[in-house]
Amino acid sequence: MVERGVDHVSSTELAVVVGVNPATLRRDLSQLGSYGTRGSGYEVERLLGQVGRALAVDRDWPVVIVGVGNLGRALARSEGFGSGGFRVAVLADVNPAVVGTEVGGVAVEPLERLEAACQREQIAIGVITTPARASQSVAERLIAAGVRSILNFAPVVLSVPSGVVVRQVDLSAELQVLTFYRSRPPGGPPIQKARAKAPKQTRRSP
Amino acid sequence: MVERGVDHVSSTELAVVVGVNPATLRRDLSQLGSYGTRGSGYEVERLLGQVGRALAVDRDWPVVIVGVGNLGRALARSEGFGSGGFRVAVLADVNPAVVGTEVGGVAVEPLERLEAACQREQIAIGVITTPARASQSVAERLIAAGVRSILNFAPVVLSVPSGVVVRQVDLSAELQVLTFYRSRPPGGPPIQKARAKAPKQTRRSP
DNA sequence: AGTTGTGAACTCGTTCACAGCA
DNA sequence: TGCTGTGAACGAGTTCACAACT
Numbered sequence: 001m002v003e004r005g006v007d008h009v010s011s012t013e014l015a016v017v018v019g020v021n022p023a024t025l026r027r028d029l030s031q032l033g034s035y036g037t038r039g040s041g042y043e044v045e046r047l048l049g050q051v052g053r054a055l056a057v058d059r060d061w062p063v064v065i066v067g068v069g070n071l072g073r074a075l076a077r078s079e080g081f082g083s084g085g086f087r088v089a090v091l092a093d094v095n096p097a098v099v100g101t102e103v104g105g106v107a108v109e110p111l112e113r114l115e116a117a118c119q120r121e122q123i124a125i126g127v128i129t130t131p132a133r134a135s136q137s138v139a140e141r142l143i144a145a146g147v148r149s150i151l152n153f154a155p156v157v158l159s160v161p162s163g164v165v166v167r168q169v170d171l172s173a174e175l176q177v178l179t180f181y182r183s184r185p186p187g188g189p190p191i192q193k194a195r196a197k198a199p200k201q202t203r204r205s206p
Numbered sequence: 207m208v209e210r211g212v213d214h215v216s217s218t219e220l221a222v223v224v225g226v227n228p229a230t231l232r233r234d235l236s237q238l239g240s241y242g243t244r245g246s247g248y249e250v251e252r253l254l255g256q257v258g259r260a261l262a263v264d265r266d267w268p269v270v271i272v273g274v275g276n277l278g279r280a281l282a283r284s285e286g287f288g289s290g291g292f293r294v295a296v297l298a299d300v301n302p303a304v305v306g307t308e309v310g311g312v313a314v315e316p317l318e319r320l321e322a323a324c325q326r327e328q329i330a331i332g333v334i335t336t337p338a339r340a341s342q343s344v345a346e347r348l349i350a351a352g353v354r355s356i357l358n359f360a361p362v363v364l365s366v367p368s369g370v371v372v373r374q375v376d377l378s379a380e381l382q383v384l385t386f387y388r389s390r391p392p393g394g395p396p397i398q399k400a401r402a403k404a405p406k407q408t409r410r411s412p
Numbered sequence: 413a414g415t416t417g418t419g420a421a422c423t424c425g426t427t428c429a430c431a432g433c434a
Numbered sequence: 435t436g437c438t439g440t441g442a443a444c445g446a447g448t449t450c451a452c453a454a455c456t
Contacts, residue, residue, distance in 0.1 A: 010415065017363070023418095023449050030417055038416045039456040055382045056389035063381070070283070074276035079338055079361055080377030084385075125384055132285055149384040155285055157223070165387045167380050171286030174373050175269070176261045178331055178355040179290075181371045183262035216437065229427050229440095236439055244438045245434045 001044045010041035055084070062089035064123045064147070066138050067130035068098050068108050071153060075127060076104045089121040090114075094134075114138075118145035128152045139166075207250045216247035261290070268295035270329045270353070272344045273336035274304050274314050277359060281333060282310045295327040296320075300340075320344075324351035334358045345372075 001009060011029070015022040029035065029042070032050045036042045052058050063081070065072050068091050075081075076088050091108045093099060099110045109117045118126075126142040128135050128150060135154035142150060143164055150166045152158055155173075158166050207215060217235070221228040235242065238256045242248045258264050269287070271278050274297050281287075282294050297314045299305060305316045315323045324332075332348040334341050334356060341360035348356060349370055356372045358364055361379075364372050 012415085021449060023451090024447085026416065027418075027448080034417065036416050037456065038454070039414050041415065054386070056385045057382060059385075059389075061381070061385055070276045070280035074280055075377060077276070078377055080381070083361075083378050084382055086378065086381050124388065125381065149388050151380050151384060155289075165384060167383060169375060169380060171281060171284055172289050172292065174357055174375060175267070175286070175292050175331065176263060176290060177373060178357060178371060179262045179265075179267055180260070182330065182355050183265075218437085227427060229429090230425085232438065233426080233440080240439070242438050243434065244432075245436050247437065 002048060006044055008037075008041045009044055009047075011036070014042070052084070057084035060085045060087060061125055062087055062121050062123050063125045063127060064088075064090040064092065064114075064118055064121070064142070065127045065129060066092050066111075066114065066142070067128060067134070068093040068095075068103060069129065072127075072129035073103055075129060076106065086125075090117045090123060092117065114141055115145040118142065118147060123147055125149045125151065128154055130154055132156045208254060212250055214243075214247045215250055215253075217242070220248070258290070263290035266291045266293060267331055268293055268327050268329050269331045269333060270294075270296040270298065270320075270324055270327070270348070271333045271335060272298050272317075272320065272348070273334060273340070274299040274301075274309060275335065278333075278335040279309055281335060282312065292331075296323045296329060298323065320347055321351040324348065324353060329353055331355045331357065334360055336360060338362045 011022040011026045015025045018025070026036070029047070032054050035046055035050050049058075061084075063086055065076055065088060068076070072091070072093070076091060080086070081088055088104060088106050091103055091106050092111050092114045093108050094111045096110075099108050101108050117123075123142075123145070124147065126139075126147040126149070128138050128142075130138055132154045135152060135156045136158060139150055139152070139158045139160060143160060148164050150158065150160070150164065151169065152166055153169050155170050157168070160166055217228040217232045221231045224231070232242070235248070235253070238260050241253055241256050255264075267290075269292055271282055271294060274282070278297070278299070282297060286292070287294055294310060294312050297309055297312050298317050298320045299314050300317045302316075305314050307314055323329075329348075329351070330353065332345075332353040332355070334344050334348075336344055338360045341358060341362045342364060345356055345358070345364045345366060349366060354370050356364065356366070356370065357375065358372055359375050361376050363374070366372055
């Protein structure tokens with residue numbers, strides 16, 4: 001909207017875009033401290049700044065990507081970095097063939113130097129794009145190096161100490177959500193119960 | 207658990223693994239039609255089958271991946287396919303350099319043949335891994351070709367007709383969730399209100 | 413007139429707690 | 435005895451509806 005030169009927007013317009021109820025949207029934004037103007041709505045640029053601050057996007061967040069395969073490479077070059085202070089500061093991989101090569105202007109470190117590199121660059125966020133079998137051990141090493149936030153693309157539930165936040169991005173889980181919706185149209189019948197049940201007794205006080 | 211030879215599991219054990227309350231887990235599973243045994247818990251293998259059926263993972267789900275860059279390639283070869291009847295049936299790209307090459311045993315089609323290929327393979331799910339600017343048009347073409355479920359990796363909110371389910375996977379959104387948690391420790395203070403407020407007037411009828 | 417911010421009502425998912433069954 | 439399935443209590447988040455303000 002900033003790009004399009006829009007300077008005010010109402011809760012209703014925003015709500016349509018994100019697909020929620022206007023009241024919900026207003027209540028959520030009011031948590032940021034009431035930045036709308038009655039009668040004309042929210043000033044787009046100011047709102048953007050406020051939301052950015054709430055998400056702490058105005059800081060610099062150096063990120064390490066462990067695992068420079070296709071996925072790691074895709075993320076390192078992705079449009080997602082750049083927006084919001086995220087910055088690929090360290091890349092690491094076991095494979096000697098990729099160690100030393102550059103991806104998006106960052107040289108790939110050998111896995112042995114993972115901890116050192118993370119500490120040097122004050123890494124706050126670790127992204128794991130290794131094969132599944134390596135992910136738990138990588139997570140442990142990241143945590144040992146002081147990383148407290150992990151984004152894991154390997155299809156493995158990481159076990160981590162409390163205080164460490166993990167987000168899981170799992171292709172097959174996403175696909176399953178799609179097939180789940182597809183196979184159960186909204187308003188369709190509930191899943192078949194296994195046992196025959198006696199017709200529901202109404203048990204309401206008269 | 208099946209692999210480890212575990213044959214029964216209680217709601218409490220499962221709840222610990224997934225990090226929810228045992229009662230919640232039982233209620234959720236009971237939607238599948240009561241497959242636990244009182245006294246001994248759920249039979250692992252049977253439960254797996256039931257959950258699989260509920261998620262419609264026992265069917266074959268041919269998938270198209272549009273955009274065979276690093277990300278598309280990573281997904282095509284990913285461990286996520288194979289588990290649950292997902293199968294990469296079509297790959298498509300605009301880039302003549304990749305058209306005709308094989309990724310994971312599937313030849314890349316030119317984008318012009320997208321619709322034809324989707325119809326030929328009875329595609330149910332489309333995965334969009336193109337650059338952001340291409341994603342809306344790809345989505346429209348997929349929908350025209352009969353695809354009703356879309357998994358979009360481009361950082362763009364797709365607008366689609368009702369009846370089409372879209373899931374968005376967005377790196378920068380995931381990172382922002384991490385920084386949000388990081389900058390607001392649980393139990394920490396709420397976000398600062400902007401304006402000084404008069405002490406709250408109680409306005410309650412006496 | 414138009415739109416926010418928010419008490420109050422409401423909704424729906426979560427959790428308790430226990431009867432019922434293996 | 436152990437654990438499920440579920441009615442009932444609970445509570446967090448959603449929505450209504452309107453006073454307050456521009």
